Each structure stands twice: as C-alpha cells, then as structure tokens.
Amino acid sequence: MTTPHLLLVEDDMALAELVSWHFDKQGFRVSQTADGEEAMLIAREERPDIVLLDWMIENLSGIEVCRRLRRDNDTSNIPIIMMSARGEEEDRVRGLDIGADDYVTKPFSPRELIARVNAVLRRVRPALAGEALSFADIEMDTVGYKVKRAGQTIPLGPTEFRLLRHFLEHPGWVFSRERLLDSVWGHDSDIEIRTVDVHIRRLRKALNANGQPDIIRTVRSAGYALDSELA
Structure with a gap:
C-alpha cells in the first residue's frame, strides 16, 4: 500500500507533536510547519496527499493558504481539512466555501481526526485506502x-x-x-x-x-x- 503523505500546518507545537505522533503510528509520512508561507512551498514542491490546516497560523492565515492552494494549478486537487477553535456555523461554512474538504473544531480527539482524514482519502485517493x-x-x-x-x-x-x-x-x-x-x-x-x-x-x-x-x-x-x- 502507498504511504500517504500528510502536511500538518499548526502553530501549537504541543498539539502538532501529538497529531504527528498519532499519524506516524498510523503509517503516514508527516511534514510539519507552523508557517503559512512555508506550507505553500511544501505543498508545491512535495504535493502531499492531504493537508491538515489550522485557521490561525503565522504569516498567512489558514483561510488564505487554503484559498491560494485552490487557485494554484499545481495544488488545486490536494484535499484540505481545516482545523480551528472557531466552531460557529458561519466559520465552518466559510472554510468549506473557500475549498476545504472538511472542517474539524478544536478540541478534537486524535481518533476523530484520523477517521476524518481517512474518510477524505478514501474519497479522493482510493489507492491510499488499499482499494482498487x-x-x-x-x-x-x-x-x-x-x-x-x-x-x-x-x-x-x-x-x-x-x-x-x-x-x-x-x-x-x-x-x-x-x-x-x-x-x-x-x-x-x-x-x-x-x-x-x-x-x-x-x-x-x-x-x-x-x-x-x-x-x-x-x-x-x-x-x-x-x-x-x-x-
């Protein structure tokens, strides 16, 4: 089975390390950054299979990173899951409207996050789920x-x-x-x-x-x- 590559964009270092550890245990290759500009570079150069993107990050907001990834032909097809403590319906709708494939409200359990990621990958990258x-x-x-x-x-x-x-x-x-x-x-x-x-x-x-x-x-x-x- 292909090893899925996840790009984690999160400026809470403790949370980022926890999420990385759980996905590493699940067989993912994880790239990690707290910087929106660096996230754009990694996405263009490495083409990750999925992006976990926090709303509030350094230099560029998560919303702006999502918008730019969707506008760039090289990254427009990469699935994106937004993460935020902003749980209001308006915020969730805004995140989905600019191109996010899913929206997870903090705090969340690692099991839920892994399930959300796998659900998106099954839909857009069936080979990563071991399917035909x-x-x-x-x-x-x-x-x-x-x-x-x-x-x-x-x-x-x-x-x-x-x-x-x-x-x-x-x-x-x-x-x-x-x-x-x-x-x-x-x-x-x-x-x-x-x-x-x-x-x-x-x-x-x-x-x-x-x-x-x-x-x-x-x-x-x-x-x-x-x-x-x-x-």
Whole structure:
C-alpha cells in the first residue's frame, strides 16, 4: 500500500507533536510547519496527499493558504481539512466555501481526526485506502497486480505498473519527468530523465494495444498526465 503523505500546518507545537505522533503510528509520512508561507512551498514542491490546516497560523492565515492552494494549478486537487477553535456555523461554512474538504473544531480527539482524514482519502485517493483504482475504462487491482482496459487484461512490467498506478492515484495532474522520476523510481535513483520517456512509450503501447485512444496526454514543456477528458 502507498504511504500517504500528510502536511500538518499548526502553530501549537504541543498539539502538532501529538497529531504527528498519532499519524506516524498510523503509517503516514508527516511534514510539519507552523508557517503559512512555508506550507505553500511544501505543498508545491512535495504535493502531499492531504493537508491538515489550522485557521490561525503565522504569516498567512489558514483561510488564505487554503484559498491560494485552490487557485494554484499545481495544488488545486490536494484535499484540505481545516482545523480551528472557531466552531460557529458561519466559520465552518466559510472554510468549506473557500475549498476545504472538511472542517474539524478544536478540541478534537486524535481518533476523530484520523477517521476524518481517512474518510477524505478514501474519497479522493482510493489507492491510499488499499482499494482498487479506476479511471475511464482502465481498472487496476493493486493487490492482485492486475490491469484491465475495457475488460481486457493488459500485461505490464513492474515499472509500467508503478507508473500507471501513480497516474491513477492523481488523475488529471500534470507531472514533469523529474517529478515522475522521484515518485516512481525514488529520490535516490540514478536513472536518466530520458528513461521516463521510454517507459511512457511502453505503457502507451500496452494500454493502446487493442486500438483504444491514447489516455496519456503529453503536455508540451511540462510533462505527462492521465487525460481527464476521456474519463
């Protein structure tokens, strides 16, 4: 199962350490900051799977961070859960209106927070919940290591399988070759950038073997994406 990456933006250090500890026990990789500006940088550079965002933080408010994440094409699809001691209905509605996926009022139990995070991830990142992945006419069984397109089994090598899985986990996202190299091969890989293109061609050939339209879009000067227009 893929290790989910959580970005925690909280300026109460004691609470942040407690939340980080609980999510670490649940198998999450946690990045942590108390600064809104730094949160924006981490979100753009690391593309976390979900953001836990406090309303009152340093430099930029949580509301403003949420607004900017939603406006930025690189981060607009990252799920966000707002956290605040402000429990009035007007505040909750405001947080949801600017793009938060959920709103948790302090004080909260770690169990409730983990449940809320897992619920959002099940909805937007099914692979992180250990479930099957699908997009358009493609189906992937991540446990049985099987891929089908339009009901036909597609044989894939290990690298092509990981590459397709990454696209299926982030449909519509445009990934540069460098980003794919880090995500699919690993940060310490010494594989050359052009190797990404080789495996993209192999993946396309396998997926299009029965005459289906090409579902992997090449974005000039940017990279590749699973084409949401075919979904």
